[in-house]
Amino acid sequence: MLKLLNITKYYNPGTVNEMCLFNNFNFVVNEGEFVSVVGSNGSGKTSMLNILCGSIPIDQGQIIINNVDISNIPEFKRQRKIGRVYQNPALGTCPNMTILENMSLADNKGKSWGLSRGTNKKRIDYYKDKLRSLNLGLEEKLDITVGSLSGGQRQALALLMITMTPIEFLILDEHTAALDPKTAELIMELTDQLVKDNNLTTIMVTHNLRYAVDYGNRLIMMHQGEIIVDKVGGDKKNLKIDDVLNKFTEISVELGN
Secondary structure (H helix, E strand, O other), X not given: OEEEEEEEEEEOOOOOOOEEEEEEEXXXXXXXXXXXXEEOOOOXXXXXXXXXXXXXXXXXXXXXXXXXXXXXXXXXXXXXXXXXXXXXXXXXXXXXXXXXXXHHHHHOOOOOOOOOOOOOHHHHHHHHHHHHOOOXXXXXXXXXXXXXXXXXXXXXXXXXXXXXXXXXXXXXXXXXXXXXXXHHHHHHHHHHHHXXXXXXXXXXXXXXXXXXXXXXXXXXXXXXXXXXXXXXXXXXXXXXXXXXXXXXXXXXXXXXX
16 A cells, blocks of 8 residues: 655745645555556656655655555655556666666566576577567567667567566656657556556556556546546546546636637
8 A cells, every 4th residue: 555645746846936735645556456547748647756756855745655664765765655657658668778788687577696607508599588579579689789679669678577476566757748649558558468468557648548548447636736627437437538637627728718
């Protein structure tokens, strides 16, 4: 279980540009939930992910994972429990290294390398089996650099790599936004399969309302640092794209747009 408790976050404190994004913000994600997060720009979606992952500090509050307070744990240590896939496909892989080298890095996450070789040839068949599940032909391209792959191939590889070692939470930060529609569909299908196969508790921020409605078992909408819609289970299943779009329109009218 993940808990964000009484989170307060100021940007540019003590300046004329001071802004309080979160004021005693609370959010609980139960084990096994797949939460889609939507909201307009500046609503706090990405900041919430950054706070959870440790990319930005909080001013007050607690971040609890399975009854352990991780509020003061640095980002690199949180990555042992949390896997994150970014909007930019280039951020989840090492472009100047081969597919084999990238998968070896992911395979050895959290382990001591010592003086052993960076790649273990005994694991090559295992890596090929993993890659074969993507149906992209990457199992025959272990020796090519990842930087030469398409954006969709890199994002698929990043998803696969992040789930090669046990994690407790998967964070998806608009991970289909930079892809063409056809590739985005493939990545979402792969995402859904990996989440189910690994029984991952997942938070997905997306601007694609159809993905938000079609995938996962919970949907929240954020606005000005608050959760204004929270649909779970049957309520989420019965939700329509127009329902979400109408709420966006309502907010826009309230803001005078």
